[in-house]
């Protein structure tokens with residue numbers, strides 16, 4: 096019996112999962128072995144599904160949508176399933192957090208906090224299921240009445256990445272289900288366990304068979320087949336901008352499925368001289384180190400007013416040196432392991448590029464050997480100029496680049512000097528500066544004197560090459576609907592043929 100409490104240890108053998116389709120666990124033929132990035136030992140086995148498995152899951156989702164076993168229910172009944180799911184998640188919180196840690200490498204205390212956020216997503220989704228509504232037009236004259244119905248899009252394909260396997264899933268599933276859609280999920284092959292567990296949880300909560308299905312496997316086979324599938328009405332993809340672009344092509348070449356895209360970011364944090372520098376440095380350290388910087392909204396570019404730049408960087412470097420990097424199963428750990436070998440090499444190569452291109456290393460800059468697993472110390476580069484690779488590319492690791500500015504215009508221009516537009520933050524005690532920057536920086540999520548705050552009531556999504564559409568809250572649930580204009584003649588028709 097595994098212990099999921101603060102005394103949790105590694106499993107003796109990897110746990111084997113099936114895939115979840117049409118309301119049941121199904122046995123995989125070939126399996127993918129996942130090693131814990133924090134410890135290097137095998138922890139899970141998940142199926143390498145076939146395209147036939149995917150087609151069967153899409154067919155199950157189609158049946159569950161068309162016979163109206165889900166979309167035909169009152170919103171209150173769908174809400175009840177989502178609320179029961181929240182209750183089960185509350186009961187199984189530490190267990191889900193445990194598998195998330197073992198597959199992803201994030202710290203256990205952070206993972207538990209993320210499950211709390213997921214519970215809130217289901218509760219907000221339940222509210223959305225009850226509140227979702229259309230519109231009416233009583234302004235078309237006495238002879239005509241207009242209604243705008245919101246209808247579920249249909250079968251949704253959902254593709255998720257490895258950095259927040261359960262959190263990203265739960266920022267979407269409650270809203271997809273609230274709308275009345277059914278879904279086939281393809282999680283990242285390296286972090287599939289918790290997405291699979293949600294299948295049995297939703298089933299226990301009363302979701303009918305076929306409403307939620309999970310098909311595991313590689314992006315190139317199962318992911319690509321899902322994006323191209325002619326019987327999927329909408330695809331919600333969260334991941335890299337390059338795969339996002341291939342989803343657009345696949346949608347155009349198949350059935351013009353509707354797309355929701357949440358992609359990369361190179362997010363600025365602007366620090367004015369009049370801000371509380373201690374607060375801003377704490378926000379910047381958190382913004383780049385949370386989830387080892389493997390976070391689409393990581394604040395990876397700090398843009399600081401030149402008059403306080405040296406003082407600010409000293410405070411920031413001192414704070415970063417105090418961050419506890421270590422074994423993700425220890426509750427005191429703040430920064431855990433890098434999730435994949437490939438990502439570990441990518442981050443280290445960017446640290447080398449930063450040095451080679453002439454930036455000044457102020458903090459961190461090295462891997463940490465803990466006798467197993469892969470760890471990188473939070474890193475700060477100063478004197479970064481816009482042409483450098485560490486200034487432009489999404490590194491997706493704990494590497495922060497510092498830029499200096501003299502005027503508000505210069506700060507805004509540096510912040511917008513990226514192809515991305517996912518998130519941004521500004522730190523100042525001057526309300527005018529805060530509002531000017533908030534209005535002018537192009538990003539879908541914005542924080543003033545804080546960072547990565549918020550809840551599932553607020554929409555998530557990006558400008559520019561960070562994506563299309565919004566997830567979460569009422570904006571999120573509406574993405575999974577389409578509107579139908581209904582025109583009703585009132586009284587006797589005025590005849591065309593006299």
Ligand code: NAD
Pocket residue numbers: 254255256257258259263281282283284312313314315317318319320322333334335336338339341357358359360390391489491517557561562
């Ligand atoms: P990725 O794009 O490589 O993979 C994401 C998912 O797509 C995985 O499930 C993968 O198996 C699948 N996939 C890969 N190739 C595919 C293909 N050809 N067709 C269909 N699916 C395919 O991204 P990743 O490495 O898992 O995650 C890191 C990236 O995700 C970063 O760029 C990051 O910014 C982005 N991200 C964005 C958000 C957001 O909300 N904007 C959140 C998390 C991560």
